[in-house]
Amino acid sequence: MYRDVKRSPSVVKTMDSDGEDSIIDINVVSQADEKQTTSMDAEVYRAITVGELQSNISLLDQLSPQRNTVLHYAASLGHHQLVEPILKSCPELFRTTNSTGDIALHLAAASGNLSTLKSLLHQAKLLGLFSPQVLMDENLEKNTALHLAMKSHHYDLAILLVEENALVSTRPNAQNMSPLFMAAEAGQLGLVQRMMQNIGAADIRALEGRSVVHAAIRARNTGTVLLFCVNHTHLPEACNAHQQRDEKKGETPLHLATKGEHARVVHILTWDMGVNLEIRNDNGLTTLDLAAERPYNATFQKRLTWLALRYAGAPQTRKENYYLSSRYTERFNTLLLMATLIATVTFAAGFTMPGGYNSSDDHPNKGMATLVKKRMFQIFVLSNTVAMYSSIIVAILLIWAMLNDLRLSLCSIKLAIPLLGISLSMVSLAFMVAISLVVSNVTWLANVVLIIGSISLLSLWIIFIPLSFPNSLTDRVSRYILRYPLYLLILATEK
Structure with a gap:
C-alpha cells in the first residue's frame, strides 16, 4: 500500500508496484477542495489521494472545506482497498454527508468506480450498516446514487444499484427526472428491463406530465417504447393515450410515435382498446393528420405508419392536399x-x-x-x-x-x-x-x-x-x- 510519492500543487504522481508512474487528479472529489484545511491534516490529505492510510490518526476529525471525509476521497478516487479499514475504524462515515449532501456511495457512483462501490456495499453489509433504504439517500439536489450513475453514463454501476433496490428507479430528483426516465431517454433497454422487473405497478411517470414513454419516443428508442407498450398490463397508464399527454403540445404517445415514424409502435398502440385514436393535440391535429402531412415526400416508414393508422380506423380532420408533380x-x-x-x-x-x-x-x-x-x-x-x-x-x-x-x-x-x-x-x-x-x-x-x-x-x-x-x-x-x-x-x- 505504501508508495514513493512525488507531489505537485494540483496532481499527485505515484509509482505503482510495476514501477510505472500514474497521475491522480486530486480535484476529483470537489473543485472547492483545492486548498488545504486546518480540519484535515496535510499529510493525511496527501496520503489519501494516493491511496494510503495513516495509522494512529482519528479519521473522524479529518474533514475538507466541503466536509468531505477520508471515505468520500476513497470513494471518489477509486481507492477500494481503503474502504474496509476506514469503515472498520469509523463505521459512522458510511452515511456521513458532505456540504452538498453526498455520502460516499454518491461519489463512487458519480465517478464510475465499480470496484469501490462494490467494496462499500460489501463492507457495509458485513458491518450491518446497509439496508436497501440507504440507496434512497438524496443529496441537496435530490439525486440518489443511481441518479448520479445515470447522469455520468455509468450503466454497469446503475445495474448493480438497481439489483440492490429497484424502487429507487422511480424516485424523481429536483429536475423531476427518475432514473427510469433517464434510462429510457438514453435507450438503455437492458437497464430499463432490470428496473421494471421489481417495481410492479409503481408510478413510473416523471412529474410535469412527462412519462417514460414520451422520453423513449423522443429519443427514438423503439425498443424501450415497445417494452412499455407490449407489457403495459404492469404499467396500465404507460401507453394509454387518453391519460398520458405532453403538457407542452398536448400530444399523446401515439402522436409522438407518429411524428417519429415509429410504425411498429403505432401499430401496437392502435390495437390497444385503451388508446383513443380521436384525441387531437393543441394544434387540433389527430394522429392521422400528422401522418398525412407531405404525403408525396414521405419515407417508407412514414407510409407504413400512415397505413397502420388508416387500417385501425383513425379519423382524419384535414383533407389531404393531393397534387400531381413531375x-x-x-x-x-x-x-x-x-x-x-x-x-x-x-x-x-x-x-x-x-x-x-x-x-x-x-x-x-x-x-x-x-x-x-x-x-x-x-x-x-x-x-x-x-x-x-x-x-x-x-x-x-x-x-x-x-x-x-x-x-x-x-x-x-x-x-x-x-x-x-x-x-x-x-x-x-x-x-x-x-x-x-x-x-x-x-x-x-x-x-x-x-x-x-x-x-x-x-x-x-x-x-x-x-x-x-x-x-x-x-x-x-x-x-x-x-x-x-x-x-x-x-x-x-x-x-
Missing part, C-alpha cells in the same frame, strides 16, 4: 413500363407452352399442347392468362392517370396498384408450376421448386398486400386480417 409522372411511367413488360412476357409464354405441341400428322390432337390434361399445366395457363390481362388493364389505367385529371388519376392509381400486384403474383405462380411440370420426373427437384416458389409467393403477398389494399377500411374483419401482413412488413423493414 416526380409522380415519372412513377407512373415506371409502373407503365413494368405493366408493359409483364404483358410482353406473358404473351410470349402463351405460345411457348411447357412440353410443346403435338406435331405428328397422324395424332388426333395435332397442334394441341402435349400436357394439356396435366393439372399443373392448367394452373399455368390460367395464371398466365390472368397475369396478361391484368397487366393490360394496369397499362390502360396508368395512361388515364397521366391525363392531368386529379380525380381520374387518383382513381386510376388506386385500381392499378392492386391489379399490378395480382399480375406479378400470377407471373410468379405460372413460372413455378411450369418449371415443376417439366422436371416432374425428378420428384425431389420438382418439390424443391414448389417449396421455393411458395415461399416467394407468400413473401410477395406479405409485402404487397398492405401497400395495395384500399387505404380506409370500415369493416373490422378486414382490418383484423390485414393487421398481420402489415405487422410482418413493418418488422421486415424496421431499422
